[in-house]
Amino acid sequence: MSDLRDLTDQMRAFSEERDWVQFHDPKSLLLALVGEVGELSELMQWLPAGEIVGRAAEEPLASRLGEELADVQLYLVRLADVLGVDLAEAARLKLSTGRRRFPTETVRGEAPLKS
């Protein structure tokens, strides 16, 4: 069972039942996703980088991170659905592209910096 398909179907039903499809144009959904990415940032921004993984294993941070990661995921499947993109297929395709673009022998230990 594809859980991305399942989440997509559930978010579509959730939106239809509340008559919220009218608000779900792509730009608005993307801003909603940005809002959730912002909430995720606020949970981590002032924590020392080296302590986040440890604190993320304990409450209350564990639950809060789960909620915000979930919100990003839910708006992402909803946005992909509205745009007609099969997110699971797109992700698998991008992974294949990434494997070819960054051969293990040439990039090992080197961060692919943008400039």
Add this chain to the structure above:
Amino acid sequence: MSDLRDLTDQMRAFSEERDWVQFHDPKSLLLALVGEVGELSELMQWLPAGEIVGRAAEEPLASRLGEELADVQLYLVRLADVLGVDLAEAARLKLSTGRRRFPTETVRGEAPLKS
């Protein structure tokens, strides 16, 4: 088979094979996700809101949107993995919370505005 679990495992292997795990602390991964959300924004920002869904069905935009949505998804599963969050479970839990928090009879057609 859970495709979020599958993508998570593949991204972990992808990172390990390239010795990139050293770069994947939560803040850096979140910034990488922000970078991909930014690329997604750049694809849509100047398109008329009412034309995006139509154009998203045609090339080259269809493939470009798929790639950027995929990049957001891949960094999201990677970030959740590093933080120890079961993303599929968290998303299902958040959907349940959303259904209780926004009963269909009381919120129908009303956008849940923040203030």
Add this chain to the structure above:
Amino acid sequence: MSDLRDLTDQMRAFSEERDWVQFHDPKSLLLALVGEVGELSELMQWLPAGEIVGRAAEEPLASRLGEELADVQLYLVRLADVLGVDLAEAARLKLSTGRRRFPTETVRGEAPLKS
């Protein structure tokens, strides 16, 4: 009087007085900026695109937008300061580049789409 210089100096003093400079590494400040961009998004995401400017002229939205735009501005001057960038000079330089890159006669009425 440069108000960007003034805001930069005030944010530096604000941070030093609270012993918060220790938290202000570039990645953390950028995540804080992302958090504020997210809050700005949440104010606008479900409003009809054509109504935002009108509503922005009235309370309570006018004040809320001012607060979130201000937060983005304050973290932006702080981040530039920590990175050693003269923000006013950089903005003027970028405007000059933009004028040369997009000559009025060739781009008039055409959005510069990314692909």
Add this chain to the structure above:
Amino acid sequence: MSDLRDLTDQMRAFSEERDWVQFHDPKSLLLALVGEVGELSELMQWLPAGEIVGRAAEEPLASRLGEELADVQLYLVRLADVLGVDLAEAARLKLSTGRRRFPTETVRGEAPLKS
């Protein structure tokens, strides 16, 4: 002379001369700002946190950071202008609020964590 006012006036003229005002509704401008925040993230994401300030003092990173910080600043003044917000005034007001909300004696050395 207020440089935020000056940048605002120049961005308005820049937009009018190119007949781009038609594209500058608030949601689209905010997505453009998100795009630039994303480019800024991509410059820093894989750099070790402790090395960014040092590298930011040298080329090519110094110029690249200046450009992306400038882009964020330019879209920020443009968005504030379209929304009718006096950005310099809003930032000064927010700083005053911050000083009252976080008295130096009570918050010294403590990051204001969100939960």
